[in-house]
Amino acid sequence: MGRFFLAEYNVATLKAPLDAPESTAFRNALDQINALGEAQPGFIWRAVGEGFDSATPAADQDPYYIVNLSVWASAEALAAFAYRTEHRLYVRHREEWFRTRPGPAYVLWWIPEGHVPTDVEGEARLAELTAFGSTERAFDFANRFPPPSSPQAMQFRTPT
Numbered sequence: 001m002g003r004f005f006l007a008e009y010n011v012a013t014l015k016a017p018l019d020a021p022e023s024t025a026f027r028n029a030l031d032q033i034n035a036l037g038e039a040q041p042g043f044i045w046r047a048v049g050e051g052f053d054s055a056t057p058a059a060d061q062d063p064y065y066i067v068n069l070s071v072w073a074s075a076e077a078l079a080a081f082a083y084r085t086e087h088r089l090y091v092r093h094r095e096e097w098f099r100t101r102p103g104p105a106y107v108l109w110w111i112p113e114g115h116v117p118t119d120v121e122g123e124a125r126l127a128e129l130t131a132f133g134s135t136e137r138a139f140d141f142a143n144r145f146p147p148p149s150s151p152q153a154m155q156f157r158t159p160t
Helices: 021-038 075-084 087-092 119-132
Strands: 004-013 043-046 065-072 106-112
Touching (some): 004 075, 021 043, 075 087, 106 119
Antiparallel strands (some): 004 065, 004 106, 043 065
């Protein structure tokens, strides 16, 4: 059996444009927090460029909609970064910059080594989590699942 890594996709909708004074603290912290995450033990990869760096939304993306997609060695490594580094201060103050979201704002899922997740995959997993709650295919920190026994165990369920 091959190795599996943890993919993480999170979304948020800004209350004000990224260049607005209300977004200054968030905007000014982006590069620092991204660099902090990339330096963490267990960090593997994060999506960068248009559509992923908050300052550069994709042409077909709502500029208020912020997405992040990353891959980690384990849920513990991601949790250590998210909740035990300076990043936790921004999590605590998210309501200052972002609209309240109905349903989950992030999703976790296992990917086989070598797989590069996409935003389309992240949105689908987030929809699964919203529709079905935590399952072995789409879950949150409170309801974690171990890596699957095989890639076939990771087939999508379509929300109805």
